[in-house]
Amino acid sequence: MRPIDPTEFAKGPTAGGSARVSEAVARALRARRGDAESAPQRPRDPAPSRAAYRMNRLWLTPSFRFFLRRIAPVAAVAACIGLWFAPQDNREAFMGQVMAIKAEVQNRPEFMVKLMAIDGASGELSEDIREVMAQDFPVSSFDLDLPGLLAQVESLDAVESAGIHVRAGGILQVDIVERTPAVVWRSDLGLEMLDAEGHRVAALESRLDRPDLPLIAGEGADRAVEEALAILANAGPLTPRLRGLVRVGERRWNIVLDRDQEILLPEIKPLGALAQVVALDQAKDLLGRDVATVDMRRPTRPTVRLTEAAQDELKRLRGVELGVSYR
Amino acid sequence: MTDLYEAQRAMRNMRKAALQRGVIAILDVGSSKIACLVLRFDGERFMGGDGVGALAGQSSFRVIGAATTRSRGVRFGEIEAMAETERAIRTAVQAAQKMAQTRVDHVIACFSGGSPRSYGIAGQVEVEYDTVSEQDVARVLASSDVPDYGNHRDVLHAQPVNFQLDHRSGLKDPRGQIGQNLAVDMHMLTVDTASIQNLLYCIKRCDLEVAGLASGAYVSGISALVEDEQELGAACIDMGGGATDVSIFMKKHMIYADSVRMGGDHVTSDIAMGLQIPLATAERIKTFYGGIVATGMDDREMIEVGSDCGDWEKDRRTVSRAELIGIIRPRVEEILEGVRERLDAAGFEHMPSQQIVLTGGASQIPGLDSLAPKILGQNVRIGRPLRVQGLPQAATGAAFASAVGLCLFAANPQDEWWDFEIPAERYPARSLKRAVRWFKDNW
Known part of the structure; x- marks a missing residue:
């Protein structure tokens, strides 16, 4: 017997079949194919699974949200960078790259300093400055240590103050205010020029190099240059005869004149004493006489020491007066 | 009994914590639908000067998420298939959370099953000193004679309804008043332990902490009765899917609750x-x-x-x-007759006011307002819950009376027995409080 093909019956109602038969046949066919379709369809369960529910709640937790949206990306990027930088080679390569770029930018011609201009310094001093700074040109302005250079320049004795800056056009501008020598100081170490404040300016080979400057001597004279200059300014008519000033015991001055005459000034108010001496000199021509020293250490009682010859002469004159001869 | 108090106190603390955090969920597990509302408490922002703000402080919160789902596995307001109910709760909570865009951890739940039974109990005590202190209140509460309600039942509500000091009755707060004899009337509501445990277990399975439990009858009364009805006395009948809750209010306290297991x-x-x-x-x-x-x-x-x-x-x-x-009417009549029976049992006819308010999903059936007076009495109205801020239009119907009531319950809960002080005699023997009290008494 020929087996019946169920699809033969499964015609639509229009084609002479029965709707209910075709429905039944379709169900049978589905069952034969092994579809789970034949089971009555269960209504969809709207409930979330436990895991989905928990995930949902977790996602709604503000701290977790903040962590995942703000902290986690940052941490991930940081971790990536950190991992890449962990090997030494990568670090070195990166640093090399950075240094190369930096050098390239710094060595651009815009930033190069090609020469140095020194203003306000004499020839010798500017030589000294160049020597001290020992800067090779051209150099990038990033490599210049301007404060350091400034300190170096200001460490020179002859420089009172200095300014240093990089001028447009790649010029290192050094502005100098030089110290002006006011006196020559003779000390154990030789001749030195000092400015009005007693600061060393330069050494001097010979007194004859600067005959225009007054001479001071003695230990501690450099600390009293101001007083010395005041005395010199007030010397008045004595100036042509003045040879120099000597600091005695680091406290008072002696004025040394030619013909080995000396004026011993007191420790306090030396100018008053000096004025007294000048007045005496003008009135009595004191210093024109045969006087070795005029001792003004006690201004109320000026004392005069005569030279050897003058003393003898004085004795002789006294003897004549008294009719006595000492010889 | 002590265990339950501990549990209730723990819930109260949990609720405080939730209010501090500002977000709490409301879960109404009914037989026909499960509703979940997410409330945000904005704290004192809406409050007026002396702690009483707009709408008597009821506007201190805002509904930020609401979801309803068809209830599954609940019959007569009791959980019958735990896994199904758990799924339904999960669905509702997740949808409400999605709407609120926040996570809720604390939930206050209400349910109407568990065959609630109410007891009026009374206590009396001599006042220790001249004036009534907190300790006296605690002692009078502790002295009330608790009936034997069976050990398979738990106390769900125990609210002091009335204080009496000597011959003066109807005191709201006796503290600081002068008198000698302090008496209290309490209303206690017990339900089946098993039904509570099932609900708690379902909620716990959803990773939520229970911050409070309330009876469906009580909370729908809070929301459906207007203030003067609560004050003068009224009955609220919440006709739900599987159970019809009856609650009687008087002087703003619930004095009776019961449920008819039909809906x-x-x-x-x-x-x-x-x-x-x-x-x-x-x-x-x-x-x-x-x-x-x-x-x-x-x-x-x-x-x-x-x-x-x-x-x-x-x-x-x-x-x-x-x-x-012809099919519907006999059943509705049967339900209403059941309600009448409960009201008679509670002595509702002796109440000064005979107002009855019908609410709940089944109260929306047309023609109920003409049938109900025939069975229940003349003063019947169909009630809808109070409007609360942010509640979606879809959730303002009578079916949401208990959900809305639960919101109000969460916002200003009534003091229950376990919210008062523990009497000193009940402290553990080595407690510091007891020592402090001893010093206070002897110096």
């Missing part, structure tokens, strides 16, 4: 059985064409019953609306 679902199953149709169809027909009072027009209004069994005769059946009403 809208029974009407539906009556229709399904009477018309030989599936429950879903019966529910649809009930909500579209249901009614209680038949008129002549209803004889001519034919309803297509419809089904898809394949039999033409059966699939093309129609019923008149009068027939449908």
Whole structure:
């Protein structure tokens, strides 16, 4: 017997079949194919699974949200960078790259300093400055240590103050205010020029190099240059005869004149004493006489020491007066 | 008893924590639907000067998420299939969370099953010093004679309803008053332990912490009764899907609660059985064409019953609306008679005010307002819950009375027994508080 093909019956109602038969046949066919379709369809369960529910709640937790949206990306990027930088080679390569770029930018011609201009310094001093700074040109302005250079320049004795800056056009501008020598100081170490404040300016080979400057001597004279200059300014008519000033015991001055005459000034108010001496000199021509020293250490009682010859002469004159001869 | 108090105190602390965090969920587990509302408490922002703000502080919160889902596994307000109920709760909570865009960890739940039983209990004590102190209140509460309600039941509510000091009754707060004899009347509501445990277990399975439990009868009374009804005395009848809750309020306190184990679902199953149709169809027909009072027009209004069994005769059946009403009406009458019975048992006829408020999903059936007075008495109205801020329009219907009431309950809970101080005698023997008290008493 020929087996019946169920699809033969499964015609639509229009084609002479029965709707209910075709429905039944379709169900049978589905069952034969092994579809789970034949089971009555269960209504969809709207409930979330436990895991989905928990995930949902977790996602709604503000701290977790903040962590995942703000902290986690940052941490991930940081971790990536950190991992890449962990090997030494990568670090070195990166640093090399950075240094190369930096050098390239710094060595651009815009930033190069090609020469140095020194203003306000004499020839010798500017030589000294160049020597001290020992800067090779051209150099990038990033490599210049301007404060350091400034300190170096200001460490020179002859420089009172200095300014240093990089001028447009790649010029290192050094502005100098030089110290002006006011006196020559003779000390154990030789001749030195000092400015009005007693600061060393330069050494001097010979007194004859600067005959225009007054001479001071003695230990501690450099600390009293101001007083010395005041005395010199007030010397008045004595100036042509003045040879120099000597600091005695680091406290008072002696004025040394030619013909080995000396004026011993007191420790306090030396100018008053000096004025007294000048007045005496003008009135009595004191210093024109045969006087070795005029001792003004006690201004109320000026004392005069005569030279050897003058003393003898004085004795002789006294003897004549008294009719006595000492010889 | 102490265990339960500990549990209730723990819940109270949990609620405080939740209020501090500002977000709390409301879960109404009913037999026909499960509603979840997410509340945000904005704290003192809406409050007025002396702690009483707009709408008596009821506007201190805002509903930021609301979701409803068809209830599964709940019958007569009790959980029958735990896994199904858990899924339904999960669905509702997740949808509400999604709407609120926040996570909630604390939930206050209400349910109407568990055959609630209420007891009026009284206590009396001599005042220790001249004036009534907190300790006296604690002692009088502790002295009240708790009836033997069976060990398979738990206390759900225990609210002091009335304080009496000597001959003066009706005191709200006796503290600081002078008197000698302090008495208290309390209303206690017990429910089946098993039904509570099942609900707690379901909620716990959803990773939520229970911050409070309330009886459905109580919370729907809070929301459906207006303030003067609560004050003067009224009964709230929450006609739910599987159970009809009855609660009687007086002087703003619930003094009686009970439930009739019949509801809208029974009407539906009556229709399904009477018309030989599936429950879903019966529910649809009930909500579209249901009614209680038949008129002549209803004889001519034919309803297509419809089904898809394949039999033409059966699939093309129609019923008149009068027939449908004939099926619905006896059941509704039965429910209302059950309610009448409960009210009689509670002595409702002796109340000064006979107001009855019908609410709940089944109270929306047309014609109920003409049937109910015949059975319950003249002062009947259909109540809808109070409007709360942010509640979606879809959730303002009578079916949401208990959900809204739960919101109000969460916002300003009534003091219950366990919120008062523990009497000193009950402290553990080595407690520091006890030592402090001893010093206070002896110096």
